[in-house]
Amino acid sequence: MSRVGLMVTCLNDVLFPDTGRAVVTLLRRLGVDVEFPAAQTCCGQPMVNTGYLDDAVPLVRNHLDAFAGCDAIVVPSGSCAGSVRHQHGLVAERSGDPGLGRAVAGAPPVYELTEYLVDVLGVTDVGAYFPHRVTYHPTCHSLRMLGVGDRPTRLLRAVRGLTLLDLPGAAECCGFGGTFAVKNSETSIAMGNDKARHVRSTGAEVLVAGDNSCLMHVGGLLSRQRSGMRVMHLAEVLASTEPVIESRAERSADGAGPGSGTARTLGAAR
């Protein structure tokens, strides 16, 4: 049996542990016995994108060691998947250590969650139930660096009870960009506010994306604006299931809006 390692990402580990737990729930339901290699930390993207490529070297080494025994790596982040796939080689090259370059080239393949579900497991209907109006933001690194295409929306469309609403200007960057959000804070916020405006215009209850970093930025703006909107990682939506304790009649009533009944439904679905 192949060993599948969950790369939970440092941001999820500290700020969004529910996302990692959702991935575990989801993959187990689909028959994958996912492991969490405890030696993992951070892929090094914050250093690389700030220009500290040398300081990323120990993190790349640590990543290689942590996942050495795995046959595949699954990560609920387009940004971190992109970093491992496209930046580790760059870091290795700059380090001048040919051994590191060979190790990077021989590392297990890394899959962003939706790539793993659709391409490796061959599923688009993961049996999820999420009776809410949802809009989806295709994060830049998922969209362009990885090219995940319509995999996330195919997965979302197969979720029972879910209404997927088009997001205007979906392909435009939300303005997070890692340290960009700090170094060019005002531009970042201008971009984020435009994204938040588009999100609110959809009338959705929940903004979903495959990267908690972008959701943290847009969600932070939506929250400050007291918009009443929630942000959720795609994995958490896909891990939601139909509760067995409630009758069909109650569920269809819940499907109409985010009332307290829905809250119970979701709570039970965890």
Added chain:
Amino acid sequence: MSGTFLGTPAFPTAARTALEDSQLRRNLAHATGTIRAKRAGVVSEVDDWEQLRLAGEAIKDRVLRHLPDYLEQLERSLVAAGATVHWARDAAEANRIVVDVAQRHGTDEVVKVKSMATQEIELNEALAAAGIHAWETDLAELIVQLGDDLPSHILVPAIHRNRAEIREIFLREMGRAGRAAPDDLTDEPARLAAAARTHLREKFLRAKVAVSGANFAVAETGTLTVVESEGNGRMCLTLPEVLVSVVGIEKVLPTFQDLDVMLQLLPRSSTGERMNPYTSTWTGVTPGDGPQEVHVVLLDNGRTDVLADPTGRQALRCIRCSACLNVCPVYERTGGHAYGSVYPGPIGAILTPQLRGVGTDAQTDSLPYASSLCGACFEVCPVRIDIPEVLVHLRGEVVRAHQRASRVPSVQDMAMKAASWTLSSAARTGAAEKVAGLGGRLAGRLGRTAPGGRAVLGALPGPASPWADSRDVPVPAAESFRSWWERTDGGRSRSDNTDGGRSDGPADPAPGAEGGR
């Protein structure tokens, strides 16, 4: 034009001006949005667009690999066709050559075809210093010049101006530079264009010397090419007796056939047109037809330094289409002036630091960071310049240059070192997370609850304030994923009933209860 980018503050500060100007933001969003949509439309008509991009990339890469050979071939072809070839290492040399030609013909004015290379070397200022007026004849450049302004876009230099402003500039300034605008000028586009036409015609017919750049220079034939929309360039290329073209050395193409690829890529990428209205080509001197004295100044001005960088040299593939500006979310909100260079936007953010060199001034060093690395620029680039890759590479060069220059590590240096040390070991990371979790528990009591039950913090003092000025800050989870996994054997142990790590539950029965866990 007396305006200059000298003294432009670093990007984050310069950007503030545009961000605070809501009219400017609307102008920019409208203009870039319109061009972006036009481009997307005409690009989608071409079935083999990706093949064309690959061909464009391959042609330019071949040029860069064999640049000296192609340049020498270009020189031979030009000389054989009756042109005079000059080599200019830098802006000062190039400017001196153009000034000399103008002075030899005893003229105190030249007409100019829109050209990025001559803006880069600030030729107009050099000519003015020698008592020679340089008249821009491209409509948008004319607006910028008359308004004593700076260009803010490669293709649409006056993108930041609206019609009412243009009318005002024409009424106020045209008379001082030549034929005045009619007193009853309105801000209708046709009336504005008519005023410009009358004003410029006088200059075309009078000027003895014209100055141009070139979009492409074909080595095998010595043919220079200018593509444009208005035909004003062609007037300059054909009416005066003398033509001087300042051409960046990266503009060379091996064969005439290579124009086939480039003339498909360029107009669709830049103006969103299937073909630009005017494409002029000229090969040296044609007796009795057009300028009888033709000079070509081959300009280096930092380009060989760019060529020496294996990662950065792809910036020299640039054909100045400006597609990357029009899709860039940063450019859309800040405009071009914030980049402090004639090359704004994503391409400016990689080209300018390379031409100037990093590590010498804060403004230049801020440019590689003026991007969220969203990758939209690479997606539209007709010659596949991986701008995000070069941005990251240049950030590395900026950091290295600073570390070489200073023995004392910066705050950022130390923060990155500390983060690298902590995050290269799971044990150290886990320990740090426990502290964050504790902080989260405490902070959770201070914050409020966002929809979904998540505890967030509002405005914060100190180093976190740039983030928290407009965004709520998520409080670290009370329990990290790592420690949840350890405690519950990855959720397999039945002890997983306290829900300790749950901070983001979509709908807790009692929202905000995390703080007490």
